[in-house]
Every structure is written in structure tokens, then in C-alpha cells.
Amino acid sequence: MEIIDILSIASGLLQMLGYGLYIKKSLSKEIDPNPFTWFMFAYGTTLLTVLEFDRGASPFILILPVTCSTCGVYVAYLCWRRGKMSWPEDGFTRAAIVADLSLTVLYLISVLAKASGNLTDEGKSLATLIFLFGSNATTLTSFFPMLKETYQAPWLENWAPWTVWALAYSVLTVTTFIEIGREQVGLEMLIYPISCAILHGLVGLFSIRKLKNKKMKGEKRKNP
Numbered sequence: 001m002e003i004i005d006i007l008s009i010a011s012g013l014l015q016m017l018g019y020g021l022y023i024k025k026s027l028s029k030e031i032d033p034n035p036f037t038w039f040m041f042a043y044g045t046t047l048l049t050v051l052e053f054d055r056g057a058s059p060f061i062l063i064l065p066v067t068c069s070t071c072g073v074y075v076a077y078l079c080w081r082r083g084k085m086s087w088p089e090d091g092f093t094r095a096a097i098v099a100d101l102s103l104t105v106l107y108l109i110s111v112l113a114k115a116s117g118n119l120t121d122e123g124k125s126l127a128t129l130i131f132l133f134g135s136n137a138t139t140l141t142s143f144f145p146m147l148k149e150t151y152q153a154p155w156l157e158n159w160a161p162w163t164v165w166a167l168a169y170s171v172l173t174v175t176t177f178i179e180i181g182r183e184q185v186g187l188e189m190l191i192y193p194i195s196c197a198i199l200h201g202l203v204g205l206f207s208i209r210k211l212k213n214k215k216m217k218g219e220k221r222k223n224p
Helices: 003-027 035-054 059-081 091-115 121-152 159-181 187-222
Strands: none
Touching: 003 059, 003 159, 035 059, 035 091, 035 121, 035 187, 059 159, 059 187, 091 121, 121 187, 159 187
16 A cells, blocks of 8 residues: 555545544534535535546545535534524625535536537636636635634634644645646645645634633632
8 A cells, every 4th residue: 555545545534533523512512513604615525526526636635525525515414404504694605605606507517518519628627727726715715704703702613623624634735745746636736635724724723712711711710
């Protein structure tokens, strides 16, 4: 087994571990997931996985996003089952929803155009690359509400799963670098793992403030 096999499997297992922690804490109501944010994570990651596959991404790179999109759907389902799903008030989240739906429609149009002979292979490849950039951009916008909410109310999230996810994306970044070195994929494949490692790490960092606040309160009680 080569190092890239180990890294790709490790990234997927870490992603599953993070979701296991998150789902457990969600079911025990230790955290309160933002339903539409998670719906967008699931939908956006599924779209991105399809686009990366179309761009020739290997299974080494796709293990993590496939795991992420599958588990994200389940978290969104848990939110829906609680009856919390509603149209978001945040403008960034609305923009991300509209953008991802628009990218999906445009991508399907490009597939049909290619199948009917109205779009060349080069044109289809360029269109998919543009859609991939757009899909990564919606990941950033869909994270803004989560970052803002966690910074203002850190008790709504827990640092552990977000830290594990940040580590998973860091491992995927190394895996992607290896694939780029082998000339299997292009540099555009780095956008997703690097940006997600930073974003997930920030949510984990913001939620740690909850622990610090509890510690400070405990010290105040001991030393009135």
C-alpha cells in the first residue's frame, strides 16, 4: 500500500469520525445545528464531487467529499426531522442556495450540449472548470453564517468534530499535492481542501471560546 492510499483512507476515516462526533452531540442536543447551512453543505459538496469527478479527480481525492456529502445529507435529515427546516433569513445563505442551484442547471445544460454535439470537449472542460470555481465560492459564502453564529454564540457548536474535520481536510491537501505532482489533476483541486481546512478550523477555534468562558466563570465562583 502506497502513502497516497494511506492518506486518502485516513482523510475519509477522519471525516467519518468527525461526523460521528457531531451526530452524537446533535442527538444528545449538546449542539444545535443550523439546518439550512447543513443542507447547503450536503448539496454543495455533492455538486462539487460531481464536478471534480468530471475534471478527472482520482478516488484518492474523492473519498473525503463523497463521505462528507453523504454524512451531510444525514445531518440535514436530522434537522428536518426536528421540524427546524425553514427558509434562511441570512443573505449569504440565500445567495449560496441560488448560486448552487444555478450552477447545477448550467452544468446539466453543458452536459446536454456536449451530448448533442453543440459543445466541444474543450468547451465542456472549460465550462466544468468554471463551475468548479463557482462551487468552491459557494462553499465560502455558505460558511459565513456558521462562522458568524459560532463567534457570537459558541455554545451552539463543539470544537471536537470541527477540529477533526480540519485535520481531515489537511490530510486531503497533502493527498492532492501528491496527485498534482503525479500530474493526475490540476492545481484547482487544491481550492476545496485548503479552504475547508481553514474554515472548519475557524469554527472549531470560535467554539473553544465556550470552554474558556466556562473556565473563567468557574474561577470567578472560586474567587469571588
